[in-house]
Amino acid sequence: MTAGEDERLLPVIDDPDTAGHWAAAARGEVAVRTCHDCGTVLHMPRAHCFSCGGDDTFWRTVPGRARLYSWTVVEHQVHPAYPVPYTAVIVELEEPGGVRLGGYLPGRPELRADQPMRVRFENLGDGTVLPQWEPVPGEES
Structure with missing residues (x-):
């Protein structure tokens, strides 16, 4: 990196x-x-x-669907390109089960364990695209 x-x-x-x-x-x-x-x-x-x-x-x-497995809010800035606060998330894919992926959400969103999540693709503009994860609006766990 x-x-x-x-x-x-x-x-x-x-x-x-x-x-x-x-x-x-x-x-x-x-x-x-x-x-x-x-x-x-x-x-x-x-x-x-x-x-x-x-x-x-x-x-x-x-499918780009998952459940929120874990998260933490980062309050101490460790790199200038990542302003705080931000939330690091770990999701578990609904299919296939058992696969966990990480992601980033800005700020301190309200989250809960097992919350439905969906993929969102973040294009960094240089050919790199990051799969990120966000809560599915209006869906309950």
Whole structure:
């Protein structure tokens, strides 16, 4: 990751294990790495299946729906590009279950455990698109 004093920290979008995730985000999709042989979701993404040992993996597009798993409000600024307060969230995808992803919300939104969340894609303008997560308006858990 690289950043100047006023630039956002950026993911490495050409890493062989995670590039498919970032390519999907650039298309406005959420994708998880999956074993073609046995169907196991490989999260954290890796080239070889930990379940069957296969190496035939692919990126499967999944719905951009999740439930809020955890969150914390950051009150102490640690980088100039991230003004406080902001909220770091961890969501668990509804499909496939068990996959957790992180995200960022500005401010101190009112949140509750298991709250329905949806993906929102943040285009940073340099070819990098970040999947972020926000509460689904009007939906109760």
